[in-house]
Amino acid sequence: MGEIGHGGKEIKERIMAPSEAKEKIKGLTAVPVRSQIANEIIDIAYGFFTPLEGFMGRADLESVCKNMRLTNGVVWSIPILFDLSDQELSDYGIKEGDTILLTYDGNPMAIMEVEEIYKYDKKEICQYVYGTTEEKHPGCARTYKYKDNFLGGKITLVNRPKINPPFDPYFVPPLELRKRFREKGWVRVVAHQTRNVPHTGHEWLMKGAWLQTYGELPIEKPLVGVLVNAIIGEKRKGDYIDEAIILCQDELRKAGYFGDHNHMTTLTFWDMRYAGPREAVFHAALRANLGLTHHMYGRDHAGVGTYYGPYDAHHMLEELKEDLSITPVYSMNWLYCPHCGEITSEGLCNHRDEWQKFSGTVIRSIVQDGVKPPKLIFRPEVFDLVMECAEKYGFGSPFVTDEYLEKRTPVFNILPLE
Amino acid sequence: MTEERYPINIWINEERYEKLKNAGLADMCEEMLAGLKVLRVYCTEAQKDKILKVFPTAKFDSATTKSIELLPRDVKDKIFDKIVEKKSVDIMEEFLSQY
Numbered sequence: 001m002g003e004i005g006h007g008g009k010e011i012k013e014r015i016m017a018p019s020e021a022k023e024k025i026k027g028l029t030a031v032p033v034r035s036q037i038a039n040e041i042i043d044i045a046y047g048f049f050t051p052l053e054g055f056m057g058r059a060d061l062e063s064v065c066k067n068m069r070l071t072n073g074v075v076w077s078i079p080i081l082f083d084l085s086d087q088e089l090s091d092y093g094i095k096e097g098d099t100i101l102l103t104y105d106g107n108p109m110a111i112m113e114v115e116e117i118y119k120y121d122k123k124e125i126c127q128y129v130y131g132t133t134e135e136k137h138p139g140c141a142r143t144y145k146y147k148d149n150f151l152g153g154k155i156t157l158v159n160r161p162k163i164n165p166p167f168d169p170y171f172v173p174p175l176e177l178r179k180r181f182r183e184k185g186w187v188r189v190v191a192h193q194t195r196n197v198p199h200t201g202h203e204w205l206m207k208g209a210w211l212q213t214y215g216e217l218p219i220e221k222p223l224v225g226v227l228v229n230a231i232i233g234e235k236r237k238g239d240y241i242d243e244a245i246i247l248c249q250d251e252l253r254k255a256g257y258f259g260d261h262n263h264m265t266t267l268t269f270w271d272m273r274y275a276g277p278r279e280a281v282f283h284a285a286l287r288a289n290l291g292l293t294h295h296m297y298g299r300d301h302a303g304v305g306t307y308y309g310p311y312d313a314h315h316m317l318e319e320l321k322e323d324l325s326i327t328p329v330y331s332m333n334w335l336y337c338p339h340c341g342e343i344t345s346e347g348l349c350n351h352r353d354e355w356q357k358f359s360g361t362v363i364r365s366i367v368q369d370g371v372k373p374p375k376l377i378f379r380p381e382v383f384d385l386v387m388e389c390a391e392k393y394g395f396g397s398p399f400v401t402d403e404y405l406e407k408r409t410p411v412f413n414i415l416p417l418e
Numbered sequence: 419m420t421e422e423r424y425p426i427n428i429w430i431n432e433e434r435y436e437k438l439k440n441a442g443l444a445d446m447c448e449e450m451l452a453g454l455k456v457l458r459v460y461c462t463e464a465q466k467d468k469i470l471k472v473f474p475t476a477k478f479d480s481a482t483t484k485s486i487e488l489l490p491r492d493v494k495d496k497i498f499d500k501i502v503e504k505k506s507v508d509i510m511e512e513f514l515s516q517y
Contacts, residue, residue, distance in 0.1 A: 238475050238488060300481055310481075333482070336451050356451055359482035362427070366454065368491055369429040376452040 003178055005289040006325060007074030009051035011174050014044065014156045016111075021158035022417060025108050028101035029092050031084070036142075038104040038161075038414070039233060039269035040080055045110065045157035046173035048268060050289045055082035057116040057152030065128035068281070068320075075323045076285065077278040079125060082112070085147040089117065094151070101158075104414040108159050116152040130275055132307060139273040139304075161412040166393075167232070170246050171412075172266045177227075178291035180264070186225040188213050190294035190329055191287040193301070195231050195272065196360045197240045197248040197386055197398075199378045200343050203257055204334040208345065209296035210262060212329045222261040227292055232411055233271035235400045240364070242411060244389035244398050248382045255381035266290075269411070276301070276308030277316035281324070284317065288326040296329045333357065336377065343376060367398065423460040424478070426469075426486045426510075428498050430455035441502050459497060459507045461486060465514055472517045 005011040016024065033041070043049045051074055056064065061079050063071045070076045084094070094100060096117055102110045126133045126140040135141055163171045172180065181189055190213040192206045206226045214224045228249045232242050250265040252258050268286060273279055279302035287295050297317065299310040317328045332347040336358060339351040349355070358377060366373050372383055390398040395407065430438065430447055435455065438444045447455040461469065469486055470476055477488045489497075500509045 306480065338452070341452075357482045358451055359479055361477055361479045361487045362483055362485065365427060365487040365489075366429045368488065369494060370431040370433075370491065371429040371454065374452040374454060377454075 003175055003291070004325075005047060005050035005174065006285040007051050007070075007072075007323075008325070009074065011047040011050045011289060013047055013173070013175065014053060014154070015046070015160065016156050016158050018159070018418060021108070024111060025101050025158055025417070028099060028111065029094065030101045030103045030108070031088070031092055031094070032106070033082075033102050033104055033109070035104075036234065036271045037082055037102070038109060039271060040082075041102065041104075041110045041155055041157065042161055042269050042412075044080070044155050046175075048174060048286055048289055049080065050174070052076075052080060054112065054115075054154035055150070055152055056080050058118040058120065058150070060152070061120055061125070061150070065125055068278070075281065075320055077281040078129060078273055078275060081146060082151045083146040084149050084151060086149065088147070089149055102155075107414045108417045109161075109414045110155050110157045110159075112151070112155050113153045114151050115154070117149055118152070119148060120150060122146060129273070129278055130307070137274070137304065137307060139275050142271070142273065159414055159417050162415050163412045164409050166243055166247055167267060167411050170230070170250070170265055170267045174289045174291060177266060181225065181291050184225060184261070184264075185221065185223065187223045188215075188217065188293045189225045189227050189291065190296055191283070191290070191292045191326075192226055192228045192296055193231065193283055193287075194228055194249060195239070195245065197244050197363075198252055198382060199358065199360065199363045199373075200376060201334045201358060202360075203252060203379070204343050204345070205296060205298060205331050206252075206258070206263075208331055208334070209294070209329045212331075213294045224262065226258065226263050227287075227290065228263070228265040229287060229290065230265065230267045231270050231272060232267045233269060235405065237400050237402070237405070238364075239400045240386075240398060241389060241394045241400055241404055241408075243393040244386050247389060248385050251382050251385050252379070255379060257379060272302065274302060274304035274307075276303040277313040280313035280317055281320060284324045284326045284328070288324065292326055294327045294329050296331050298331045299333060364399070421462060423462060424466045424484060424486055425458040425460050426489060426494075426497065428457040428459060428494055428501070430457065434498055437498075437502055441505070443502060443505060446501075446507065457498070457501060457507060459501065459510060461510050465510050468514055468517070472514075 003011045059071050098114045122143050123133050130139045190209045217223050253263040301313040336356045337344050337349045337351050339354045386398045395403045450456050
């Protein structure tokens with residue numbers, strides 16, 4: 001038996017050897033895909049999305065919406081869909097039963113066996129998945145942008161992505177990652193979900209989760225690791241640039257705030273849906289596939305605005321925990337207490353009137369004002385690296401600008417098939 | 419009941435601190451987060467809403483700090499200059515009147 005992933009299903013990479021691929025794609029209709037779909041093709045093909053083998057058909061979509069499960073009974077919370085317009089279907093002449101070639105960067109990426117072409121009420125998807133139909137919810141906005149037809153069917157990657165520097169060492173697919181955990185001797189690994197450059201509040205979230213995860217294990221040798229799994233996907237203006245996020249997360253290890261014995265950074269390609277509790281469940285499935293045993297969840301995990309209560313995700317995870325093969329670790333906020341003179345947990349310190357809370361947004365504001373935050377709040381090595389990334393990758397800014405969006409080097413490319 | 423007020427944190431970099439010292443206003447700064455100097459300019463609910471509308475990059479940190487963050491640096495510089503000019507942090511009404 002191979003590696004077992006989410007839902008008790010074996011993780012199987014769906015990747016064709018280049019020599020076979022060249023023959024298989026001959027004569028197939030080529031259909032270009034956008035970055036979201038390319039990201040999800042990678043996730044499906046490498047097993048990040050086990051047990052999915054392709055884009056969802058109608059029955060799975062309906063079941064995911066209404067029951068939060070695939071039709072095979074495995075918990076799944078977010079629809080994974082491939083969309084085309086009527087015009088595109090007509091122009092490409094695609095019909096059920098066809099095999100098509102999906103291309104990215106103008107080059108072959110994957111073949112898809114089109115099992116089903118169907119329409120589905122997008123408003124209904126939004127109501128079930130996001131709990132709202134408001135267009136200002138970013139997940140709804142993404143759903144409404146889907147074209148009118150969904151294509152369900154299996155995907156096979158025919159051309160591995162070339163991950164560009166500095167991201168290349170951080171793309172570690174599930175089967176390889178599980179090997180690395182074994183090499184390190186980790187018996188438990190806790191996930192830290194991030195899209196941020198870390199401040200010390202984040203650092204302590206990780207340290208707290210590591211302590212919680214260690215539990216009753218013997219301490220003679222390192223047995224527990226933290227995996228920072230950065231989400232790399234669509235950027236919004238004002239976000240930290242991707243290069244700063246991934247390199248600064250790893251800097252916590254390199255600068256000694258963690259070490260090789262307890263910390264690793266990798267990435268997953270995913271365009272955040274901000275689905276709050278449902279996204280938390282999705283993250284549990286994703287990280288179970290990566291080989292993690294525990295997942296840290298803070299307040300308002302993957303939420304946006306005021307759509308979800310701060311502990312809605314925790315409640316949903318508790319309801320589903322029998323069907324998730326990962327243990328949730330709930331974390332309270334960390335803050336600065338001037339009385340204690342340290343970063344502390346709101347569950348520990350009782351100098352409540354003196355607490356100074358800080359967030360990623362506040363730190364961004366400080367950096368934007370040209371101020372270097374104190375080392376208790378933001379590690380100097382991380383600050384220096386943020387500034388270096390601004391010069392090297394961000395056209396002078398550590399934050400996403402129009403110029404960055406236009407001129408940046410993509411995280412990955414699909415090259416011509418050799 | 420007192421109306422809720424929301425701060426804009428003007429973080430004091432070296433340039434701003436020089437200006438404050440030269441104007442004899444260095445004492446206006448508060449110290450936060452283990453040694454950061456900051457001027458806190460408070461806004462009413464209506465002023466907060468106007469700021470978020472006029473400056474789309476600005477964000478109200480509703481979850482953690484209840485403060486208005488990520489105003490563009492040049493806008494913060496203008497607010498800062500107004501504070502130095504008026505020797506007061508009670509300047510938001512006048513500042514926003516030009517928008």
